[in-house]
Each structure stands twice: as structure tokens, then as C-alpha cells.
Amino acid sequence: MTLSKRLEMVATLVDESARVIDVGCDHAYLDIYLTLNNNNKCLATDININALNIAINNIKKYNLENKIETKLTDGLKGIKVDSSDNIVICGMGAHTIIDILNTNKLSDTLIISSNNNIDILRKEVVKLGFYIDSEIFIIDKNKPYVIIKFKRGFKKYKKIDYIFGPILKDNKEYKKYMYEKCNKILNNISKDKIILRLKYKYLLHKIKK
Numbered sequence: 001m002t003l004s005k006r007l008e009m010v011a012t013l014v015d016e017s018a019r020v021i022d023v024g025c026d027h028a029y030l031d032i033y034l035t036l037n038n039n040n041k042c043l044a045t046d047i048n049i050n051a052l053n054i055a056i057n058n059i060k061k062y063n064l065e066n067k068i069e070t071k072l073t074d075g076l077k078g079i080k081v082d083s084s085d086n087i088v089i090c091g092m093g094a095h096t097i098i099d100i101l102n103t104n105k106l107s108d109t110l111i112i113s114s115n116n117n118i119d120i121l122r123k124e125v126v127k128l129g130f131y132i133d134s135e136i137f138i139i140d141k142n143k144p145y146v147i148i149k150f151k152r153g154f155k156k157y158k159k160i161d162y163i164f165g166p167i168l169k170d171n172k173e174y175k176k177y178m179y180e181k182c183n184k185i186l187n188n189i190s191k192d193k194i195i196l197r198l199k200y201k202y203l204l205h206k207i208k209k
């Protein structure tokens with residue numbers, strides 16, 4: 001089982017031997033990989049019956065029916081979560097992820113990668129009583145991804161930490177990516193939008209520092 005570079009990075013953040021709840025498993029590649037390589041006990045869930053049926057077929061192909069559970073559900077609905085579980089939610093929008101996290105008791109470890117609004121995601125998950133334990137930035141097939149491991153607990157963050165990531169703000173490759181992104185946005189903001197332009201100039205200044 002070979003994974004995409006992105007899912008491989010997600011796998012590196014999963015605790016060995018932990019029970020994993022993979023919300024939005026799609027084809028269950030991550031669950032199969034973790035079962036075979038990281039001694040995890042996975043519950044692969046999806047809201048979409050077609051995706052889950054493909055997951056079930058893939059699990060059968062690897063003879064892992066007795067090791068990987070599956071469930072058709074919306075987010076964490078109907079799932080009994082233990083504090084020691086690793087909840088993995090990747091490949092969805094930040095607001096969908098936040099909604100999912102707000103509907104159930106959570107475990108002490110969350111591994112999350114949203115497609116957008118990473119600053120909002122960081123802030124909202126911290127509000128739920130978590131701190132940022134690890135952050136990974138990768139480019140996979142020309143697309144940038146940030147993967148974050150949250151753990152239950154408290155750390156104080158500044159606004160800028162939510163924007164650039166308390167760990168990634170010191171990552172050279174991520175800073176370069178963020179600088180180019182902010183610069184591109186700034187160049188597209190019309191001259192009369194003074195406050196918005198100032199915001200992006202401030203962000204560029206912060207990245208340079």
C-alpha cells in the first residue's frame with residue numbers, strides 16, 4: 001500500500017497502536033496503511049455511501065475486514081469516542097471540520113488538515129481546549145497542505161500564531177509559500193482598499209522578520 005505524500009505525512013502524526021477514528025475516510029487508504037504499518041485499530045467513516053462502499057471493497061482486498069471497522073455517518077455522530085483515540089479529519093473545509101468537532105465529545109488527540117481557512121481552524125480548535133503539538137507543511141502534486149496535530153491542553157497564542165502557525169512560522173519553505181501568497185493577494189487588491197492593503201503589507205512585514 002503506497003500513500004500519497006500528503007496522507008503519508010498525516011500518518012507520521014498518528015500515535016502508534018492508537019485507535020484511529022478517520023472521519024471522511026473516502027477510500028480508506030489511510031486506514032489500511034495505518035493498520036498494516038502502525039499497528040492502529042481504525043474506524044473508517046464517511047457520510048457518502050459510495051465512498052464507504054469503495055472503502056469496504058479496498059479493506060476486503062487487503063483482508064482487513066476483521067481489523068478495520070466502517071461506519072456510514074455524518075462526522076462523529078453515533079461514535080463512542082475515548083480520550084485515547086486519535087481523531088483524523090483531513091481533506092474537508094475548515095467550517096465542516098469545526099462543525100464536526102462541535103457535535104461530539106472529543107479525544108485528546110486530533111490530526112487535522114483543512115482545505116482552507118487554516119487560521120480559523122487553528123483558532124476554533126484551540127478554543128475547544130487544545131494546543132498545537134505539531135504542524136507539517138508539504139506540497140503534493142503542486143498543491144500546498146498544512147497538517148496539524150492538536151493535543152488537549154492550553155497554550156497561549158498570539159493572533160499571528162493563528163495566521164502563520166506557531167510552529168510553521170519558523171519553517172523556511174512555509175514562509176516562502178506564505179510570502180508569495182500574500183504578495184499575490186496584495187497585488188490584486190485595488191489601490192482604494194487601503195485597510196485591506198495595509199493588512200497584507202503588515203503580514204508581509206511579519207513574514208520577513
Ligand SMILES: C[S@@+](CC[C@H](N)C(=O)[O-])C[C@H]1O[C@@H](n2cnc3c(N)ncnc32)[C@H](O)[C@@H]1O
Pocket residue numbers: 007023024025026027045046047048051073074075076089090091092096100
Ligand atoms: C476530499 S475527501 C478526503 C478523504 C481523506 N480524508 C483524505 O484526506 O484523503 C473528503 C471525504 O470526506 C467526506 N465527508 C464530507 N463531509 C463529511 C461529514 N460531515 N462526515 C463524514 N464524512 C464527510 C466525503 O464524503 C469524502 O469522502
